[in-house]
Amino acid sequence: MPKLTINGIVAEVERGTTVLEAARFLGIPIPTLCHDDGLTPYGACRLCVVEVGKPPRSKLQSACTLVADEGLVVQAHSARVERARQLLLELYVATCPQSKTIQDLASRYGLRRERLEPKFEDCIQCGKCVRMCAEQMMAGAIGFAFRGSRRKVMSPFRPQSDVCRQCGACLYICPVVELRCHGAHPETALCSGCINFAPACLGYHDHAMCFLDPCVACELAGPLHPAPVFRTERPKAPDLSAARLDSSHGEGK
Amino acid sequence: MGTCGLATGADEVYEAIHDEVNRLKLSYLVTGTGCIGWCCEEPLVDVCLPGKPRVTYGRMDARKARELVQGLPDGDLKPKWAIGMLTGYDNPLTDSRTRYAKQTARVDGVRRYEDLPLFRYQVRWASRNCGVIDPTSLDEYIARGGYLALHRALQVMHPTEIIAEVNHSQLRGRGGAGFATGKKWEMLRRQEAKPKYLICNADEGDPGAYMNRTLLESDPHSVLEGMIIGAYATGATEGIIYVREEYPLAVKRMQEAIAQAEAAGLLGDNIFNSGFSYRLRIVKGAGAFVCGEETALIASVEGRVGEPRQRPPFPVERGLWGKPTCINNVETWADIPLIVMRGGDWYAQIGTATSKGTKTFCLVGAVKNTALVEVPFGITLRRVVEEVGGGVPEGRRFKAIQTGGPSGGCIPESLLDLKVDYESLTEAGAIMGSGGMIVMDDSTCMVDIAKYFLTFLADESCGKCFSCREGLQRMQQIVTHISDGHGREEDLALLEELGWMVRETSLCGLGQTAPNPVLSTLRYFRDEYLAHVREKRCPAKVCRQLIAYRIDPTVCDGCGACVRVCTSEAILGEKKQVHTIDNARCSKCGACLEVCQPKAVLVE
Numbered sequence: 001m002p003k004l005t006i007n008g009i010v011a012e013v014e015r016g017t018t019v020l021e022a023a024r025f026l027g028i029p030i031p032t033l034c035h036d037d038g039l040t041p042y043g044a045c046r047l048c049v050v051e052v053g054k055p056p057r058s059k060l061q062s063a064c065t066l067v068a069d070e071g072l073v074v075q076a077h078s079a080r081v082e083r084a085r086q087l088l089l090e091l092y093v094a095t096c097p098q099s100k101t102i103q104d105l106a107s108r109y110g111l112r113r114e115r116l117e118p119k120f121e122d123c124i125q126c127g128k129c130v131r132m133c134a135e136q137m138m139a140g141a142i143g144f145a146f147r148g149s150r151r152k153v154m155s156p157f158r159p160q161s162d163v164c165r166q167c168g169a170c171l172y173i174c175p176v177v178e179l180r181c182h183g184a185h186p187e188t189a190l191c192s193g194c195i196n197f198a199p200a201c202l203g204y205h206d207h208a209m210c211f212l213d214p215c216v217a218c219e220l221a222g223p224l225h226p227a228p229v230f231r232t233e234r235p236k237a238p239d240l241s242a243a244r245l246d247s248s249h250g251e252g253k
Numbered sequence: 254m255g256t257c258g259l260a261t262g263a264d265e266v267y268e269a270i271h272d273e274v275n276r277l278k279l280s281y282l283v284t285g286t287g288c289i290g291w292c293c294e295e296p297l298v299d300v301c302l303p304g305k306p307r308v309t310y311g312r313m314d315a316r317k318a319r320e321l322v323q324g325l326p327d328g329d330l331k332p333k334w335a336i337g338m339l340t341g342y343d344n345p346l347t348d349s350r351t352r353y354a355k356q357t358a359r360v361d362g363v364r365r366y367e368d369l370p371l372f373r374y375q376v377r378w379a380s381r382n383c384g385v386i387d388p389t390s391l392d393e394y395i396a397r398g399g400y401l402a403l404h405r406a407l408q409v410m411h412p413t414e415i416i417a418e419v420n421h422s423q424l425r426g427r428g429g430a431g432f433a434t435g436k437k438w439e440m441l442r443r444q445e446a447k448p449k450y451l452i453c454n455a456d457e458g459d460p461g462a463y464m465n466r467t468l469l470e471s472d473p474h475s476v477l478e479g480m481i482i483g484a485y486a487t488g489a490t491e492g493i494i495y496v497r498e499e500y501p502l503a504v505k506r507m508q509e510a511i512a513q514a515e516a517a518g519l520l521g522d523n524i525f526n527s528g529f530s531y532r533l534r535i536v537k538g539a540g541a542f543v544c545g546e547e548t549a550l551i552a553s554v555e556g557r558v559g560e561p562r563q564r565p566p567f568p569v570e571r572g573l574w575g576k577p578t579c580i581n582n583v584e585t586w587a588d589i590p591l592i593v594m595r596g597g598d599w600y601a602q603i604g605t606a607t608s609k610g611t612k613t614f615c616l617v618g619a620v621k622n623t624a625l626v627e628v629p630f631g632i633t634l635r636r637v638v639e640e641v642g643g644g645v646p647e648g649r650r651f652k653a654i655q656t657g658g659p660s661g662g663c664i665p666e667s668l669l670d671l672k673v674d675y676e677s678l679t680e681a682g683a684i685m686g687s688g689g690m691i692v693m694d695d696s697t698c699m700v701d702i703a704k705y706f707l708t709f710l711a712d713e714s715c716g717k718c719f720s721c722r723e724g725l726q727r728m729q730q731i732v733t734h735i736s737d738g739h740g741r742e743e744d745l746a747l748l749e750e751l752g753w754m755v756r757e758t759s760l761c762g763l764g765q766t767a768p769n770p771v772l773s774t775l776r777y778f779r780d781e782y783l784a785h786v787r788e789k790r791c792p793a794k795v796c797r798q799l800i801a802y803r804i805d806p807t808v809c810d811g812c813g814a815c816v817r818v819c820t821s822e823a824i825l826g827e828k829k830q831v832h833t834i835d836n837a838r839c840s841k842c843g844a845c846l847e848v849c850q851p852k853a854v855l856v857e
């Protein structure tokens with residue numbers, strides 16, 4: 001069993017354990033956005049970077065994808081790591097300022113200023129939804145398309161995927177998007193937003209699976225108040241215009 | 254004929270010569286060769302008459318070529334068109350010389366290659382056959398000592414001896430990272446899993462760099478030979494040449510070379526009756542810059558999205574299809590036959606303490622001789638720029654040299670005496686990269702350059718790491734602001750911080766080097782950034798938002814040429830009258846500046 005050192009603590013872990021898992025086992029907190037215990041590590045959010053090796057030859061590597069090896073020396077909270085995380089979080093807040101998860105993390109890292117223009121994006125492309133869909137829901141309905149600044153999560157060639165069961169797992173696992181209900185939508189819209197209402201509405205929709213907690217639409221309307229206007233008839237043909245899927249909940253949240 | 258020659262019309266010239274030779278019923282052999290690297294003089298024609306040196310003519314066209322051929326039966330070599338001559342060409346592989354004429358033979362009025370600064374300082378090892386042989390001919394390759402090294406390796410040497418020689422040579426990966434090739438091979442040899450793969454990385458995506466393409470097009474067999482030797486040394490049974498789709502000629506030449514080698518029994522089963530078998534195939538990449546990174550390359554070969562993954566496990570342990578894989582650059586493979594033939598110690602005789610041998614560079618930009626050159630490690634940048642490259646064009650001043658492609662750094666004049674090797678370039682904030690060298694003169698704005706490379710990298714980033722994807726976009730945004738004249742002084746510190754963060758936290762080599770152009774220009778050309786930020790002035794007069802065009806009324810002759818090219822209808826004035834530019838409408842495209850014969854258009 002490999003022995004590694006994290007923040008000066010020597011620990012023996014099972015073969016195949018990642019540094020992140022070992023650190024968490026030891027009670028050393030390492031922030032993550034793209035990691036989930038049930039999913040394959042991806043290493044996209046970079047928040048879990050730790051300093052590996054002895055300075056000055058040390059390198060920052062993501063703890064979630066780094067497998068513990070014999071004699072590995074890791075600093076999870078060195079000045080260099082903390083500085084990098086702080087700058088990353090500044091970039092995260094600028095990209096997705098409306099996310100409470102990111103706000104909380106930034107606040108924990110003492111971020112007190114934002115020098116970049118806010119972008120109000122809904123997606124940080126952590127890939128959790130993609131992995132959730134493929135690995136846990138066995139659907140593989142969504143994936144990454146394009147590269148660089150144009151990269152996004154979507155179903156192949158945009159239309160509603162044949163294999164999507166609208167289970168809502170992607171929405172459930174998403175670390176940043178607190179999706180608000182935008183009213184009734186065709187049932188083909190990926191988020192099931194139209195049927196996702198807080199308990200007050202559940203009487204109305206038998207089969208609703210609500211992941212919105214809290215559902216802002218219902219809260220605003222007040223309990224038992226049928227304020228959101230529903231269409232009693234479901235729209236017949238799915239509206240697959242690009243505009244629909246381009247909106248905030250179209251892309252696999 | 255390489256892509257560069259063909260682009261300048263080499264096939265027309267070839268046709269013309271062929272035609273003329275047939276028409277005059279001359280018994281000349283007309284053949285295409287690879288590229289000797291003299292890019293600025295393309296298309297080149299070489300003429301070798303019996304007993305005469307091989308004479309090179311530059312910038313040929315069909316008319317000149319016909320005239321040249323017509324004079325040849327009378328021995329008229331047209332010295333006034335010639336740019337150089339060769340009495341022979343060294344072959345480092347066999348320590349011999351391919352002779353065209355007696356050492357003392359001369360053509361009056363033509364300079365010898367050895368006397369030309371462009372060639373005097375070059376040591377052509379990897380590109381030993383480029384421009385000398387017909388790349389489509391296996392026989393010509395063999396005539397230059399080709400496949401001797403393979404024969405020696407298979408018949409005389411044990412695999413471990415080959416690896417020992419490569420270790421002795423201290424050959425480092427020519428793709429840019431500079432990992433010791435021998436060590437990599439040793440690791441692959443130690444792996445027990447089967448099959449093992451060798452990959453030739455020819456995914457050359459840097460703007461302005463074409464070393465690998467030229468090598469593949471001009472001497473494909475040297476790369477094949479290196480790979481077969483490598484396979485024998487490491488126990489690999491399958492090989493892949495990963496070339497970008499944008500290099501159609503390189504792909505074609507490589508396919509031909511593989512077919513020839515297979516037909517000749519140099520590739521396939523039981524090579525040289527040694528019991529060793531090796532198969533090679535070509536995989537075409539879709540031209541993504543990031544696929545030059547080895548884990549992304551493997552993903553691409555496997556048919557997945559070209560995204561890097563964390564190392565370790567290194568490809569040598571778990572690579573293609575989860576099997577041990579060794580990836581080397583085209584140039585590294587081309588160096589292997591030399592090391593096997595001449596020995597590692599011979600190879601290590603030139604170079605610096607940490608970098609041995611030679612390196613090909615694409616010397617482009619503001620130099621007189623834009624060329625593909627191969628120089629020994631330890632040569633100073635000044636010699637490369639001023640002597641090999643012939644210096645910047647007259648009337649211009651040298652400003653910076655950018656090495657290592659888009660993720661390299663800009664080195665200023667004060668560091669020109671730097672000796673070229675992996676470490677010194679990294680220390681100066683640049684990288685070796687695969688060998689791009691872009692020379693810039695004082696008409697280049699460093700902010701604009703940083704913007705250009707950031708735009709390229711932000712687009713070529715695979716987008717997996719948040720830091721690289723978003724960080725580069727933000728940096729690009731800030732630099733664009735600065736070049737538009739909206740920058741603030743605190744932006745420079747922010748750029749440095751973001752650059753540091755992207756470099757530290759990104760997963761692969763692309764992200765880790767992507768901030769280099771910005772960080773190095775900020776380090777050496779901060780004044781220029783400050784001029785943009787404080788004075789809203791672009792010293793090199795490049796950034797469009799910070800310059801204005803004006804017509805000098807004392808020079809303007811009212812010809813109206815500028816009025817005709819101006820697409821914004823911003824130039825006013827009647828014919829034969831002095832023109833003026835309406836700056837409110839001017840889009841600052843610079844078209845008027847280019848067409849103005851009396852040079853009346855000024856940039857301010």
